[in-house]
Amino acid sequence: MAGLYIHVPFCKQACHYCDFHFSTAWQHRGRLVEAMRNELRLQQAYLPGREVHTVYFGGGTPSLLSQPELALLLTTIHEHYLVPPAREITLEANPDDITPDSLSRWRQLGVNRLSIGIQTFQEPLLHQLNRAHSRAQALQCIPLARAAGFRNISLDLMYALPGSTVASLARDIDQAVALGPQHISIYGLTIEEKTAFGRWHQKGQLKTVAEGEEAAQFELLMDRLPEAGYEQYEISNFAQPGYHSTHNSRYWTGEPYLGIGPSAHSFNGTTRQHNVAHNAQYEKALQQNEIPATVEILTRENQINEYLFTRLRTQWGVDLHELASRWHYHLPEQQPTAWQQAWQAGWLQQHGTVVTLTRQGKLLADAIAANFFAG
Ligand code: SF4
Structure with missing residues (x-):
């Protein structure tokens, strides 16, 4: 049972806490999609029997891809890999990209699970994080997705945000539960050095929550989400019965996966492969039919x-x-x-x-x- 991860390294703007690999020059994504198609072709022997049970478009912001770009990637996957009918195909989407049109296009392409990056429903915190969406967009995207036929929806939330409290997190959790997604991922903020938050923190310009506050917020979510019917099946992941993320569960149970795109990782049990985290270098190597990856043999x-x-x-x-x-x-x-x-x-x-x-x-x-x- 193997998984395929496609890293789409483009975002509209840089969130102040994020150290994932992405570029805001998303107008140039066509060349990168071609390079990823070539990598899909070149890497087809990586997974045993070329069988893929889950496909996960992550990033970055995969919801920035146009329908033809997503269709090209999915067609290439079906050309080179065996994808059984009952597979999970997840697309990470930001609320500002979710419209009745985009939802209907994703459904037509076979996407059957959405992972929506909400982070918080509170306008001042969204602004502080430099998210591209508003509270209103965060509130409307789930009813829109449900109306478009999506039955497997996950929300991403964050806790321990600067200025947050147990009471403000409780409001976010209550709001999330009221919207009724099947799955909620919730991560504590980590201040990463090479981010705006990291720079501000070093200069003493960002006040993080106290250690006791972070633990209190984590305890709150461990109380509230199970009470609302979400099982904590991984420290940061909660699901209604039958709605674990099949793709992410493979990472946690040591099953093989292939990562395509700049900065993507792959794992086959004995080695881990890391693609270069640089879009131009990635494209150039793939133009020469080379996979720009370093391989680490796991001791x-x-x-x-x-x-x-x-x-x-x-x-x-x-x-x-x-x-x-x-x-x-x-x-x-x-x-x-x-x-x-x-x-x-x-x-x-x-x-x-x-x-x-x-x-x-x-x-x-x-x-x-x-x-x-x-x-
Ligand atoms: S949208 Fe996601 S990947 Fe892009 S900068 Fe924000 S958190 Fe990072």
Whole structure:
């Protein structure tokens, strides 16, 4: 079961917190679409049997692509890969690109899941983040998508935004729940160095929320979303029954995926491939039929650590038996101090051979995983 990720590296404007790879020169996207089509052709042997069960257009802002550009990419995928009928095809879309026309075109092309970048419903916070959309657009896009026939809609929200409070996050969560999406992803703000927020933070011009406030906001979403019928199946991801993101779940359960486009990553179990994060260099290499990627061979330690890091964040947890049988890694014996500390602190629970995080553990997921790392 493999996934295909297409990175569309264009945005209308730079959000102040974002360090993803993108360019605001989106008028030039036609050349890049051609390069991506060539990469799709050249990489077809990467996935076993060329079979693709999920396709995910991410970015960047894939909703900036025109219908012919999206159609070209999808046709190329169908020419070179085997895509079974019951597949999930996700398009990330920003509220300002969502109209009855665009929705109907995406439906015609076979897109059956939308992931909408709302981040917050509050106008001052949207402005602070430099999002291109308004509160009104955020509110109207889901009813429009539903009216166009979309039955699998995900919203992206953020917490721990500068100036946010538990009360303001509660308003965002209530608003999101009232709109009734099938899936909600919610990420805490991280201040990245090479962003406007990073520069302002360094100069002392950006006041971030206090550590206790961030934890309080995370606890609030762990209360409110399950109460509203959304299961926390990954630390940052909540879904109504039957609506997990199939594509993203593959990342977390270690299944192979192929990433196409500048800065995209691919993974086949033993290697990870990173495409160059530069549009012109990417295009130039593909014009010469070269894949502009560096390949990292994953050591046993890399594989164990990746398993621990991703699986501990999920409801599927870390299977001690799997760790021992695949990599001869006996976690309780090999990390006795961290293991005992985690149990004494009440961060872990165990069913059979599977260990998952408790509510308190979820507040410290990445740090707990790091303490269990091999090597
Ligand atoms: S629209 Fe998305 S990818 Fe583009 S700058 Fe904003 S957060 Fe980053």
